[in-house]
Amino acid sequence: MSTTTVQDGSGHAPAPAASLLRFATAGSVDDGKSTLVGRLLHDSKSVLADQLEAVEHASRSRGQAAPDLALLTDGLRAEREQGITIDVAYRYFATPRRRFILADTPGHVQYTRNMVTGASTAELAVVLVDARNGVVEQTRRHAAVAALLRVPHLVLAVNKMDLVDYAEPVFAAIAKEFTAYAASLGVPEITAVPISALAGDNVVTASANMDWYGGPTVLEHLETVPVAHDPAGDPARFPVQYVIRPQTPEHPDYRGYAGQLASGVLRVGQEVTVLPSGRTSTITGIDALGTAVPEAWAPQSVTVTLADDLDISRGDLIAPAGAAATPTRDITATVCHLHDRPLTPGARVLLKHTTRTVKAIVKEIGSRLTLDDLSQHPAPGELVANDIGRVTVRTSEPLALDDYAASRRTGSFLLIDPADGTTLTAGMAGDAFTGRTGEGAAPAAPDDDGWDF
Incomplete structure (x- = not known):
């Protein structure tokens, strides 16, 4: 069947x-x-x-x-x-x-x-x-x-x-x-x-x-x-994990950006956009295991060089020009809470997306999903361990998230306790699952304690 x-x-x-x-x-x-x-x-x-x-x-x-x-x-x-x-x-x-x-x-x-x-x-x-x-x-x-x-x-x-x-x-x-x-x-x-x-x-x-x-x-x-x-069939997403500057006589000006292709294909000569800055450049070289190659596809780990000397660091995302996600600081997502400590509006957390980690605040918890009948319980006030719900998070810096329905890799993220590094919540950006009924949102908490974004 x-x-x-x-x-x-x-x-x-x-x-x-x-x-x-x-x-x-x-x-x-x-x-x-x-x-x-x-x-x-x-x-x-x-x-x-x-x-x-x-x-x-x-x-x-x-x-x-x-x-x-x-x-x-x-x-x-x-x-x-x-x-x-x-x-x-x-x-x-x-x-x-x-x-x-x-x-x-x-x-x-x-x-x-x-x-x-x-x-x-x-x-x-x-x-x-x-x-x-x-x-x-x-x-x-x-x-x-x-x-x-x-x-x-x-x-x-x-x-x-x-x-x-x-x-x-x-x-x-x-x-x-x-x-x-x-x-x-x-x-x-x-x-x-x-x-x-x-x-x-x-x-x-x-x-x-x-x-x-x-x-x-x-x-x-x-x-x-x-x-x-096939992740290679999606638009390319290349989270930068490490900037390589060998500083050797043979390569005095070498600047490479190393990481693993989350999706898509990158080719030498391709015009790309660096997120979240939005600056553009052209790929001049791709190195795979020390060998120059004309193209690379997900999930290969490679080093990319660009024609322009841009300010790029760990956590930036390289994507094809014209096919890049729009960076945002306000993220609405479906999440599964993993920790025994409840997640509440106003919680100060770290948000990890691919290789980038930024400060964030849980602005509101819109609903909690009841898996028995797929209904939405509006304004639950908190999410406890094993709860699945809809939340809105505001980050200190813009992030280029795809919708989870389009990319499970670049559409997902983690919420982390900034005090001890404990993973609190797993998130899926966009309308990963909406349930059947229910509306409403828990009231947003005021920003304070130096986390006013």
């Missing part, structure tokens, strides 16, 4: 990461996320002998006759004792067809922020549903978070089909309900697969117990799903 498939038609040479798929798993508690990941690792021969031995030993100590494959990802001692996933467990594995980085995210409501962290860079999300319970509130929450983060591919894995006698009507009903809900969120692609992670049905190999299902297994889909987006 699948909808639109997005093909890459950029025409650019593929970036080195084209064969790498980042994906995240999510679902309610005890739906079998960690078991699914463990089954993927085990059946794809991606588990080392000592790892499997450790899992077998831990399983025996818990009185289990067979290895508990969930322990391959539940690495924290607290998780193993409770039998749940608390933190995001990252694992790398590979098959002959593709390399993978997976994030096994928690199912508890109070760890929604961890799911946001794990899915923020994912190109695909696997949402598990217990076939006995069907779509529940946490299933809808995770689908909404995936939509919020603009994850381009969504897989519904209806797990524990062995406990419902592998009944096709059970799977069909769950798939229909979830597909309709996810489509209402604007998710571009939904694929449903009936599985039993414990028994291995339709995870890596096709199930003999569900001959009525003719679609791919989970691994087959992961191996063949097209990477939904």
